[in-house]
Amino acid sequence: DGGITQSPKYLFRKEGQNVTLSCEQNLNHDAMYWYRQDPGQGLRLIYYSQIVNDFQKGDIAEGYSVSREKKESFPLTVTSAQKNPTAFYLCASRGDLSEAFFGQGTRLTVV
Amino acid sequence: QQQVKQSPQSLIVQKGGISIINCAYENTAFDYFPWYQQFPGKGPALLIAIRPDVSEKKEGRFTISFNKSAKQFSLHIMDSQPGDSATYFCAASMRGSEKLVFGKGTKLTVNP
Numbered sequence: 001d002g003g004i005t006q007s008p009k010y011l012f013r014k015e016g017q018n019v020t021l022s023c024e025q026n027l028n029h030d031a032m033y034w035y036r037q038d039p040g041q042g043l044r045l046i047y048y049s050q051i052v053n054d055f056q057k058g059d060i061a062e063g064y065s066v067s068r069e070k071k072e073s074f075p076l077t078v079t080s081a082q083k084n085p086t087a088f089y090l091c092a093s094r095g096d097l098s099e100a101f102f103g104q105g106t107r108l109t110v111v
Numbered sequence: 112q113q114q115v116k117q118s119p120q121s122l123i124v125q126k127g128g129i130s131i132i133n134c135a136y137e138n139t140a141f142d143y144f145p146w147y148q149q150f151p152g153k154g155p156a157l158l159i160a161i162r163p164d165v166s167e168k169k170e171g172r173f174t175i176s177f178n179k180s181a182k183q184f185s186l187h188i189m190d191s192q193p194g195d196s197a198t199y200f201c202a203a204s205m206r207g208s209e210k211l212v213f214g215k216g217t218k219l220t221v222n223p
Contacts, residue, residue, distance in 0.1 A: 040215065041215060042213050042215035042216045045211075048209060092154075099145070
């Protein structure tokens with residue numbers, strides 16, 4: 001099945017800890033995205049990547065980092081500098097037809 | 112310039128009624144306007160999309176109306192069903208940019 005796989009589905013982070021969220025796609029899409037979703041805030045863009053080894057900051061990049069070493073993979077690291085990381089994180093990819101496909105999300109909670 | 116403003120924030124309709132969600136934008140360079148549907152705990156999925164060369168697009172019970180001069184577009188759900196209860200997001204992007212800008216979402220509840 002073609003699609004986007006995010007893991008884990010639930011993640012718990014201790015104060016001061018870095019955590020990495022995984023996103024893998026087998027749609028052969030060039031563009032990949034990370035969004036953060038909070039109640040009433042919609043989808044806010046954290047980072048996006050148009051090609052391998054290149055990525056751009058979105059609207060709320062502070063406290064996050066990404067890498068794009070392979071076309072299929074776009075992991076997101078939530079660093080200890082992100083003071084309010086509890087949220088629902090969504091990864092997406094997009095091909096030439098403009099439709100963006102989303103993963104099922106990772107819910108991150110600080111404990 | 113990069114914002115898409117969506118209203119209302121929440122909407123309650125009766126089964127069989129019409130649900131209408133509106134979005135407005137400022138950037139006239141936007142040329143792709145999709146609507147996404149999201150169920151609780153799931154990722155959004157594309158519902159229907161339109162480009163500014165047409166004023167309306169219909170797929171089943173879902174219709175996008177697009178008003179280029181007013182820089183507005185709306186989603187109409189005809190014969191709304193309880194299974195349509197979800198959060199709906201409008202979005203916009205422009206040619207040459209991979210950024211997809213989302214509205215803040217509308218939580219639709221369809222009562223049986």
